[in-house]
Amino acid sequence: MRKLVLAISMLAFAGSAASADPLQDRQALMKERGKIAAGLSKVVKGETPYEAASVLTALQALQANAEKFDAEALFPAGSDKGDTTAAPKIWQDMAGFKETHDNYLTDVKAAVAAAPADVDALKTQFGTIGKDCGTCHQTYRIKKG
Amino acid sequence: MRLLKKLVGAALVLGGVGAVAGWFLSAPVGLDAETLAQLGPGDAARGKRIFSAGGCTSCHAKPGSKGDARLELAGGLELKTPFGTFVPPNISQDAKDGIGAWTVEDLANAMLKGVSPAGEHFYPAFPYTSYAHMKPADIADLYAFLKTLPAVAGKAPGHKLGFPFNIRRGIGLWKRLYLSSEPVIAFPDGTPDPVTAGRYLVEGPGHCGECHTPRAFTGGTKKSEWLAGAAATEGKGIVPNITPGEGGLSDWSQADIANYLETGFTPDFDTVGGAMVDVQRNMAELAADDRAAIAAYLKAIPPHPNGYPAREKPAS
Known part of the structure; x- marks a missing residue:
């Protein structure tokens, strides 16, 4: 049992280290995005105290992550197959998909530029960003079990 | 030959009775x-x-x-x-x-x-x-x-x-x-208010069971797998299990559920997707007490395993 767990975790590690596979690349990028958002959310919810410098660092990390998102490279034709939750709609409407992500990037950049001065300011910006996440997942992602 | 005639006659009479009964039984009934x-x-x-x-x-x-x-x-x-x-x-x-x-x-x-x-x-x-x-x-x-x-x-x-x-x-x-x-789920007397208030919102106006409960071939929801998740009726993919059962919300606290309904973020920082995006935005309009009640109900209902088939892992 232990060996199996070890083998699986090694496989998972090997997977994350590989980079020729667009499915793994885009999933890693989204995972990283979720982690940064998680940290910010803790501040919004008051679980971590507000600290201007670390909030700004997190927002900058979110921007760097968003700028790495190259829709054409991460979602090439044919990458709708396999273990993916990407919706067929991405390839039917690549322009709309890109535009939706651009809106997200714009809102993240605006948050970085504004450098929220307190938790309330962050709350508003984080709310806008969170809504962008939902808007994209509404149309361009399919839930799988 | 006479027997056949009799049989046909009986079938016609029965069919007629059935049709008349069906007509009455299918009548629309108002309040x-x-x-x-x-x-x-x-x-x-x-x-x-x-x-x-x-x-x-x-x-x-x-x-x-x-x-x-x-x-x-x-x-x-x-x-x-x-x-x-x-x-x-x-x-x-x-x-x-x-x-x-x-x-x-x-x-x-x-x-x-x-x-x-x-x-x-x-x-x-x-x-x-x-x-x-x-x-x-x-x-x-x-x-x-x-x-x-x-x-x-x-x-x-x-x-x-x-x-x-x-x-x-x-x-x-x-x-x-x-x-x-x-009510779909009967709770014993003395069940706290938030749970029954949540039941009302979920089973009634919220109509959560319409998507989150698997359906029989008749199109009716299977009450024995209430909110266990289902293959999406529309399009591809699944609608998740929201009972406290395995694959469902067992790892989510009540606060996690309420927070998801308010912000659209899951505890592990995925976000709401699909048809649930509109639902979540409407839930965000409710009072915090209403979202807390929904969360209390979802933690109190019987747990079920996933009501949809396991995900196929394609060979890569």
Whole structure:
């Protein structure tokens, strides 16, 4: 049992280290995005105290992550197959998909530029960003079990 | 030969009796006077809460509309299901194309009994099997709120259904199996308020079970797998298990559920997706107590394993 767990975790590690596979690349990028958002959310919810410098660092990390998102490279034709939750709609409407992500990037950049001065300011910006996440997942992602 | 004649005769008589019985059993039945008397005057401010909880805009807003335009309830979305394509109608205040001419009793009969003002059955794609659990006073409040919304001209196209689903009268028999105002989940006496308040919102106006519960071949929800998740009726993918069972919300705290309904973020920082995006945005409009009640109910219901088949891991 232990060996199996070890083998699986090694496989998972090997997977994350590989980079020729667009499915793994885009999933890693989204995972990283979720982690940064998680940290910010803790501040919004008051679980971590507000600290201007670390909030700004997190927002900058979110921007760097968003700028790495190259829709054409991460979602090439044919990458709708396999273990993916990407919706067929991405390839039917690549322009709309890109535009939706651009809106997200714009809102993240605006948050970085504004450098929220307190938790309330962050709350508003984080709310806008969170809504962008939902808007994209509404149309361009399919839930799988 | 004589035997055959007799048999044919008996079959005809039986068939006739069956047809007559079927006709009576399938008749649309409206609300009784006692229930209608409970409607009361209605209050638009309270009705807004019911409107949000019910997520009426998800199906009845003009497809693709955003912001305030979502309050123009012109219908026209296409719901492609295994039974055919259902098109939610115009429920704006337009007297001709919408429901502007309806009385509050008409709305109550539609939502609690699935019966139109003309005395016909509605298809249960309009989730009256859930709304049947609602209090008449809440219907009156909703009616008052709908009155504040704009009239939009233009009828939505009709449903596109094949035989036998195009026979409306048959729904009367289906209702005998699936239309009930009794709570789906019975809790013992002394169950705390938030749980029962959450039950009302989830089983009634919220109609969560319509997507989150697997359906039998008849199209009715399987109450024995209540909220266990299901293959999406529309399109691909699944609708998740929201019971405390394995694959469901066992790892989520009550606060996690309430926070998800408010912000759209899951505890592991994925976000809401698909049709749930609109639902979550409506839930965010509710009071915090309502979201907490929904969370309390979801933690109190019987756990079930996933109501959909395991994900196929494609060979890579």
